[in-house]
Amino acid sequence: MIWTGILVIIGLVGLYAYYRQLRYGLVVTNMRDYVSWGIYISNFVFFVAISLVGSLITAIFRLANVKWATPITRIAEIIAVSAIIFASLIIVIDMGRPERLLNVFIHGRIQSPILWDVIVIGTYLVISVLLLYVPLLPDLKILIKFKENSGKLLNKVYRFQGSFWRGTKDQFKISERSITALCITIIPVAFCIHTVTSWLFATTYRPGWDSTNFGAYFISGAFLVGAGAVVVAMFVFRRFYKLEKYITEMHFEKMGRIVVMLCMLYLYFNINEYLVPAFKMKKAEEAHLMGLFTGEFSLMFWFAISVGMILPIIILLFKKGRKPLPMFIAGVMIVIGAWFKRYLIVTPTLLHPILPMQEVPEAYHHYFPSWEEWAIAMGSMAGVLLIITLFARIYPIIPIQETITEHHENDEAH
Amino acid sequence: MENKNTSRRDFLLSGILATAALTGCGEAENPFLPEAEVALTGEKVKLLSVTGEVIEIDKAYLKPVPAMPPLTNEQERMGIEGKKFVMVIDLARCKNLKKCQESCNHAHFVEEGQSWVKIHSMQESDLTAPYWQPTTCMHCDEPPCVKVCPVDATFKRQDGIVAIDSDRCIGCRFCMAACPYSTRVFNWEEPTNIPEEVKQQHYSCETSVPQKKGTVGKCDFCPDMVRKGELPHCVSACPNGVFMFGDINEDSVTNGAETYRFSDLIRDKAGYRLMEDLGTKPSVYYLPPVSRNFPYESGIENQDPQDLHHH
Known part of the structure; x- marks a missing residue:
């Protein structure tokens, strides 16, 4: 309750900040003509990134027949759904004229990467919601069966959403098939959402963004931060819902191996992204790169690299590091590092335009988000956590039916 | 001419x-x-x-006659038939007087601290000579801003002008990120510079007035002035004739006092465009700062000292 209360309060502060922004304009932010995208956009990239994990854990693992991941699929999927919802919201929040949102549909031009993003994010949201809902159906039946365990309102919700599910063989067959179909479709769509998001930057000429590495770089980073978030959520849910029997040390061990692999993959793309231009030191890139390596952003840059990648690799390479608590710590480090990493992708580039930044107020040369921006960014994070929290209160966070089926299969195998 | x-x-x-x-x-x-x-x-x-x-x-x-029949949004998006506007900026004549900027800001009620015409103090490297470089919107033939605009709020007209429809712009600022010349500015708040009677006017893509909160603004090459048979504000405001404006179909440009055959001018003075390697194909050409009318130093007093570091 305290947790939910805190989230609601942070969300309300964010709403108030947004009210101020609507009233006075984007002038309440510290974005200006040169840094015209700030933490709203980096937060957007962060949310899109984190939402990719739904497709990794649910779809890729499922298609690859990775059975052990079954108990954590729903955690991954609700993270995906809530993050992608707030990714869409924050992009509207960033707009100067949000009331003209419909123009995107009325006057939309397909050549703009923004249109591609609208299409793929919309598609991803729909598939993700379905991937959350369809496996939930057998569980709803179980919840309805034990109706004395939940309140009247909840029972109504369960019945509304799942009373048509009787659990017949035919229904299972249909659901099994649709889940497989959804899993197959969500993988290319997931790759699209983050590749297109990377193209919002890579389709421009700016140093730091003008890179052919960006799609793969973003995808690898996305899988990493999403997996990190799942580890954190696994730990928290396990602790507070006493799920030690279902989310076992084995799950942490296996997730640990995946996370360390993703860390290395992301580090690899980072080396490509920074070392190759640094080797050449083209004039336009130089100011940007030096700002990251030794200049204004160096502290944040090395923090993001070390805390977001190198330290987690060191922790997770050891068997002892793949126990729940160290995994949780590594997961938190990855998520925080990833948030700053997104900031570093968006902002420093804008401070180093191709033509020199002159005749502008001194404030234009730097960017630090205003309180309204922080409040809105924090509010959006609180919103994501609130959706996850409420979801876990209403629905079983471990897929009951699927876990039972899997246990049976395991028993039979032994 | x-x-x-x-x-x-x-x-x-x-x-x-x-x-x-x-x-x-x-x-x-x-x-x-x-x-x-x-x-x-x-x-x-x-x-x-x-x-x-x-x-x-x-x-x-004498009775006032409306200067111009009002144009429809469609006409404003089409542009002036048969024209293809071009600008030549002679760097040898610029001494950073900023008259261009002043008159442009004044005519378009540009917000304090923002400008559609910028004058950069440039120096390519330590041993090369510094010079003053005014920039307008380049009105590219392959405009990166138009490519990325999701709603056709910024568009390329048949006369070569890249204009903005502030009644349609959603304020996503992708065009600002895409423009390599950093020419675009944003109305972060309700414009404070615009007189009330101008604010009541209907927005025109040709005058870019009145600017609106939450939308992007930039140099529009002043097609409204051209329709009146006049030159863009920056061109006529410059006492040194730095800016020359004209129609490439007629192969002529003028700063009001002198008129040149565009192709001769570009050939004789080795004209070039900015960031040719990006493939944006600007409509603004530059003449190099050779045999200058003024030394670079004569413009320093007009520049904020913090902006004098170049490269």
Whole structure:
């Protein structure tokens, strides 16, 4: 309750900040003509990134027949759904004229990467919601069966959403098939959402963004931060819902191996992204790169690299590091590092335009988000956590039916 | 020089229209007889009559004629038929007076601290000579901003102008990120510089006035001035004739005082465009800062010292 209360309060502060922004304009932010995208956009990239994990854990693992991941699929999927919802919201929040949102549909031009993003994010949201809902159906039946365990309102919700599910063989067959179909479709769509998001930057000429590495770089980073978030959520849910029997040390061990692999993959793309231009030191890139390596952003840059990648690799390479608590710590480090990493992708580039930044107020040369921006960014994070929290209160966070089926299969195998 | 011809023709035409309007009469009557009801002011003005005589009439008979029939949004998006505008900026003549910027900001009510025309202090490397480089919107033939705009709020017209429809812009600022020349500015708040009566006007893609909160603004090459047979504000405001404006189809550019054949000028003075390697194909050409009219130093007093570091 305290947790939910805190989230609601942070969300309300964010709403108030947004009210101020609507009233006075984007002038309440510290974005200006040169840094015209700030933490709203980096937060957007962060949310899109984190939402990719739904497709990794649910779809890729499922298609690859990775059975052990079954108990954590729903955690991954609700993270995906809530993050992608707030990714869409924050992009509207960033707009100067949000009331003209419909123009995107009325006057939309397909050549703009923004249109591609609208299409793929919309598609991803729909598939993700379905991937959350369809496996939930057998569980709803179980919840309805034990109706004395939940309140009247909840029972109504369960019945509304799942009373048509009787659990017949035919229904299972249909659901099994649709889940497989959804899993197959969500993988290319997931790759699209983050590749297109990377193209919002890579389709421009700016140093730091003008890179052919960006799609793969973003995808690898996305899988990493999403997996990190799942580890954190696994730990928290396990602790507070006493799920030690279902989310076992084995799950942490296996997730640990995946996370360390993703860390290395992301580090690899980072080396490509920074070392190759640094080797050449083209004039336009130089100011940007030096700002990251030794200049204004160096502290944040090395923090993001070390805390977001190198330290987690060191922790997770050891068997002892793949126990729940160290995994949780590594997961938190990855998520925080990833948030700053997104900031570093968006902002420093804008401070180093191709033509020199002159005749502008001194404030234009730097960017630090205003309180309204922080409040809105924090509010959006609180919103994501609130959706996850409420979801876990209403629905079983471990897929009951699927876990039972899997246990049976395991028993039979032994 | 077509522009000048156009302007002369337009002037004569509007003179005739004005005369017709002020007399407000049919063919049969003598158009030069004053209307009886008008209270005379005693102040006389000289006009050129249809028959080519200079006549003198009382000022009271002058009636304002709308300068231009209002254009529809569609016409504004199409542009002026048969034209392809081009600008030449002669860096050898610029001493950072910033008159271009002032008049542009004034004409478009640009917000304090923002400018559509920027003057950069440039120096390519330590041992190369510094110079002043004014930039407008480049009105690229392959405009990166237009490519990324999700709603067709910024568009390329047939006369080469890249304009903005502030009534459609959603304020996503992707165009600002995409423009390599950093030419675009954003209305972060309700514009504070615009007089109330201008604010009430309908937004025109040709005047880019009035600017609106939450949308992007930039140099528009002043097609409204061209329609009137005049030059863009920056061109006519520059006392040193740095800016030359014209129509590439007519192969001529003018700064008001001098007129050149565009192709000769570009050939003889080795004209170039900015960031040619990006493939944006700007409509703005530069003449290199050689045999300068002013030393670089003469412009320093107009520049904020913090902006004097170059490269």
